[in-house]
Amino acid sequence: MFNRTNEIKVLRDPIHGYIHVEYQVIWDCINSREFQRLHRIHQLGGDFQVYHTAEHSRFAHSLGVYEIVRRMTSEIPSICESIDEFERIQVLCAALLHDLGHGPFSHFFEKITHRNHEEITVDLIMDPNTEVHKCLIKAHQDLPLKVAMIIEHRHEKEVLNQIISSQLDADRMDYLLRDAYETGTSYGTFDLERILRTIRVKDEKLCIKESGMHSVEDYIMARYHMYWQVYLHPDAKSYEILIELFFKRYKEIDEIIDVFEIFREGHIITNEEFILMDECRMFYGFQQALFSKDAILRDFATRILDRHLFGWIEDPSIEEEKTVLDRIENKEYYFFKTRSSSKAYLPYQEKDDKQTIWILTQKNELKPLSQCSEIVKALLKMKAQTKMRIYFSK
Template sequence: MCVHSFEKSDRLIDEKVFKDPVHDYIHVRHQLILDLIDTKEVQRLRRIKQLGTTQFTFHGAEHSRFSHSLGVYEITRRIVDMFDRNYPNDWDPSMRLVTLCAALLHDVGHGPFSHTFEKIFETDHETITTDIILSENTEVNAVLKRVSLDFPNQVASVITKQHSNPQVVQLISSQIDADRMDYLQRDAFFTGATYGAFDLSRILRVIRPYKEGIAFEYQGLHAVEDYIVSRFQMYMQVYFHPASRGMEVTLDRLLYRAKQLYHEGSLFPLFPLLVPFFEEKATLQDYLKLDDGVLQTAITLWTESDDAYLSELAGMFLNRKPLKSVVFEKGKDDEIVESLRDIVGKLSYDKNLYTMTNSSSDLPYDYKLKSKTPIQLIHSDGTLVEISTVSSIVKSLSGILHGDHRLFVPKEFLEKDMANINMFQEEYDHFQHYIKNGTIIHPKD
């Protein structure tokens, strides 16, 4: 049976809906999609927060990667439904099912506090996503194979951006795709950051397929501009928030210390689910046992560790007492940064555990990116124009990295009240000499 024939026979007599705070209702019209949602690999995403340590800054940001995955599926469903209706000559309806499956599964490989965990244990959520789709030991793979034996490969090829149809790839991964559309709206909703909102309904009206991919009708220019500006604001105000990054750095140093102690043979309590990762021998099944709750349980146990550093860092993370930061200019301030780290190290701290530099940067849009296709506007006669050539707003944001570099240190080094701080006045004054209003001051300034 071909995919298109399977898609027709797989239609539910009565569609299923999920009530969603962002999209109102999420409509499921295929038994295949419903069965994928019910797999243990997708259900695991309920136990992983979408925004990781950002929940410690914006208390409403408790939403999961499961709800985000459903949201990406729903936006993609609305788009392909509209393509089926309005663009039968430009859109291949046999691509519907592979597009919907890729949308639902695009984040299935994420782990707990994904980016921090990935750095310490050298995992990659995109690689794990394709492994979940292709492994014969997963429920996801078994469900996908009901379409055809090759169907898991087709879905995985969308994730790896190797699928032969550029329209399918760009709907899931481009500079304006269903993934970004959902997480911007969803993250704005749950953080309360209204500047993350944009006119999604308008964008979904003006999006259309063409031979080389996805474009937007020219009259939708301002809606696309609004999306790009919203993305810029969310990165600057939410995703790069210094408090969230402070919690991320604290978690990073905590996991680093736990791994260090394991290799020294002195990690206690030992947490068995993490042993394969400490030994760098983790299998896919080991990975799928992890979620936020598992990692937080390990951290809770480590608050009672005999190792003073591990127990303190674990307590700092659980009780939201992150390392604090100052901004520095990379290149210009590198020597000062190292000098300040040395001061921290002299005053009863391990500088490798209690100091760390962290850089966050983002390109709101770049028409030169090789990994992402540029945003194209399409005129009524079919001619295309790249958006930054007709929008001064987009042009001003295009190709420019936005973000900053921060040095994270124990909070007492940035406090003015010395009454309760047990450190030498001279070293503290030397540290403060370079700090003013949260920024490292270069001697020549």
């Protein structure tokens, strides 16, 4: 038996109404310094510079994922019957802590440190010096390892991996609804309640009753539209490019800004350094760079702080690109070309069993979603598109 809180703790949430906490280990993890740090990490990277209300954090999203998993493991009979209490605790902790390793400005941090956020998350969970590790091991000596295994998608009970990471997982369901709400868009809305009511487990696979298929179709289209309309917004990319170019310049000049020294080539960032690195610290560094002797570094710091974004042209003609290049003196820093493929963001793919959403038919048989849905069958025929953009100083 795992210790429970004296009473069920509730946290108000705009997406789920309330977040319910009944286990002490969950409450302890929420109050750990590593989890509290997520208050200071935006959920959407550079999108808060495009959608002015998108100020929500990884903290809120992580609580939302936890709440969906809490409901899945308490309200869906076939899930409840397939796991014991210890396994439930494992997947609840994995849901809560799955984004612990995200750095400032979302995936930008991964790009300049060459480390995946899941790898950092596992390091923090397994490090005996972190508060979150101490919270987990206090509840059960094997809990840190089991949680790490779920995050790495290698837990021996496959359904636990699927709840956290699959085509229809709690992570995606929360971030689509939350990001749509916080950006003020309607692209990401779908019927979460209907999906939760129709989720089942059969043959160790998460699946959806045939009666819930239309809700899943809406979910798939919501994901597709959110990627192209929000997550891949060209102005958000422009902001991230400014940060990328700032650090390119910083690494090339002989100037020291203390908070940015951990980004020097060859420096291995420790867990303690990572925990201290949040967006507040990054903005402090950018403010220090306003007084740099280097004009280019100073300019990029100003652009980042005052939102002086690069202009952009999508799929430019040869003449358009030449016109832009002819008027830019420093092309190394003030001209940037990107190529985005929709291959990674196709609404749905069925390359293998793990990437398939399974439908439980009225005959109690499992079938791939594409065999039951004409809409999804058509979506699978979509071809990947590539969009090229040039970014440049205005």
